[in-house]
Amino acid sequence: MASLLLMPEIAAGATEAVLCEWLAAENAHLAAGDPVALVETAKAVVEVAVDDDTVLLKLLAAPGETVDVGAPIALLGSRDESGLDHHRMLQALGVPGSVPEPAACVALSEPSGAPSPANPPVHERTRISPLSRALLSRAGLTCDGIVGTGPGGRIVRRDVEAHIAADIETRRQPETQSAPPGRTPPAEVARPRPAVAFEAVPHTRIRRAVAARLTGSKQSTPHFYLRGTCSIDRLLAVRTEINSVLPRKVSVNDLVIKAAARAHTLVPDMNVIWTEDALHRYATVDIAVAVASTRGLVTPVLRNVDTMSVSQIAQTVADRVEAANRGRLRQDDVEGGAFSVTNLGMHGVEEFAAIINPPQSAILAVGMGRPEPHVHDGAVAVATRMRVVLSVDHRAIDGVVAAHWMREFVRHVEAPALLLLNNLSE
Template identity: 50%
Template sequence: MAILLRVPEVATGSTEAVLTEWLVSENSPFEAGAALAVLETDKAAVEVEAETSAVLLRHLVDGGSTVEVGAPIAVLGAVGEDVSAVLAELGGNVAAVTAAAGAAGAAGGTAADPAAPARIFASPLARKLLKEAGIPLEAVAGTGPNGRIVRKDVEAAIARYEAAATAAATPPAAMPSATVLPAATPPASGPPTAPADAAPAKRPGAGFTEVPHSRVRAVIASRLTASKQTVPHFYVRRTARIDALLDLRRQLNAVSPAKISVNDLVIRAVAVAHVAVPDANVIWTDDAMRRYDTVDIGVAIASARGLVTPVLRNVSALSLSAISAQVKTFAQQADEGRLLQRDLEGGTIAVSNLGMYGVDEFTAIINPPQSAILAVGAGKPGPTVVDGELQVATQLTLVLSVDHRAIDGALAAQWMAALVTAVEEPLRLVA
């Protein structure tokens, strides 16, 4: 019997997503677990997987359409099965459903008017990206069905505009209050430039520049504000000597094809501390404390698209080279916008490292529902007393932000002691 495929909840609290592309065409069979379509949320792309083997009989919405959670997007069943009965549940036939989907995709469309200019079709995602970039629809040629503007068209247009901006002349020093906007290079069918008030620009005499919020930046702001307002943070600070750690890193990199960073070693040390103090490997829920069997650690990555924190799984079982390779993969996927929703979920703790920027120390905001985040500063030489003698050692400042609902002060101090021991005695990281 034919059934409807509906939009799953792709992220906690989400009400809609963009169906960016179909991975299975109409009348094509698929196996259980196969990816049928890709949904895009504010921060990641999520594949819709099949629960059972079947045939995708009919697409009910086009790629690029905005869809609500629970809305039907396709009809599944057996080869050649009649879909009319299923479509009747929607209160219409195939044509009506397809027309409704097309109307939703062409946001702001109106009835045909012979005297009106030709309507430009674009997916909601394409429209949103163009608005954020300050590029008018008319400046982009669509390559999708019926000339529809899709994501790859937007990315190509943005690349052209960025190239034009790079080649633009620098404003003269005698006119500091004005910024010369770069001349765009739109396709032949479009207007010569984007509207000045649509692009991020410093207006003459205004004294400031307004840059519209990206979707990722808006989500980051919302989540971190909620975290700081609802999660009772407290902080534990320790300083660790890392000369032995740096020496181990040099030895490893002399023989390893994958270069190990200090951050990779710190991530491994966090896993060692979690194994030593398992009561810290928890998160708070309204009904119970949830304790995890594996150590999953988030890694804060400042990508070209914004801050993301993908999660490394079962870090206590990973080698240093495996940790290094996975972090590099996450960084590349973050820059390209290819992180999946499942990459961003889970974990009880995250690591945020600003040491490469020369920051001595800082405190980070917890990424809910995780219970802690470790802020890592720069390793710098300084005086320290060892066995009663004053010595110079490379010291690293570590600040742990903790959710007091899940972890008490004494437990946090015990965990930090285990972390510092792992960092100062780095052979524990390769055991």
């Protein structure tokens, strides 16, 4: 029996999402769990899969189109329904008309009198996705002159981005003024105005979502910060020994994640998030890891990190990074967790403070390790030291709880054998 594939509410509270790409063609046969589309949400690009064995009868949304949550994006059915009248099937399922017509882009003309030279009247309707129309509006352009490369000649995001880039390049050309024949223009007229060199790069949906989410976090979440310093020579030695025997190489950040999970286990009052009605205290330790993917900043979540070995953490992080770069993160890969780890140490950053990623309650910012002098047993010694900054939501966590967590985290980093006690069977 025919059914509709609806745009899912991938991110809690989302009202719309962008359909980035179809992963199957019309009349394709799909098994339960097969991915059918890539959808860009406020957090990442994720796959949408079908629940049952089915046939993709009709696509109802074009790549690059912004679709409301709950709106139909495809018509599904059986093999026997492939040759039937899809128009009638859609009407029977309550879809008005037939396949929803793409939103039209109509060039504006003056309400009365002669049309403005900058906006000549256009009497034909151009097929364009809502996302593309919004990008044009933000750039102050119209769809006039754009040749659509989407289905049926529809203007999609890549067409608009190319049009915006061409417009920027055109405006970069120096403005010149020519004088009438036989007349020399004054110096101040003949001198070209210097062009300001810049490139307007349209915001991606992920970039806009990150900006909105973190702005809201800083405005509404009362942050406080704890700074700690770890001696990591023993951690580096253990890492070298582990990597000499394990096929999957372990990074310093993998060991940091394990130490954070162990601290969460020992200080369960850190494993909470704030809601307006109650604190949510989690039974498992799920940690988000900030990843600067080729598609933007994403924070995939590692599940049950408290029960994972360091090699399992390393493998899972590598899998999440690859999925993020390919735009193949699933919905459950980016949801949940009460805590994040972000590491800029590999980029030479000594210390920094991060903004909490809502609705989580804390984030650990990890700097680089470097040799420096410090006092040990009354004598000055040189050790590799790593600075960390813990940002905490004071609504959910008190300072003393965060201090206990920091103490346990530093203790485990400085005694890394503690991180391997449950992994001897590896």
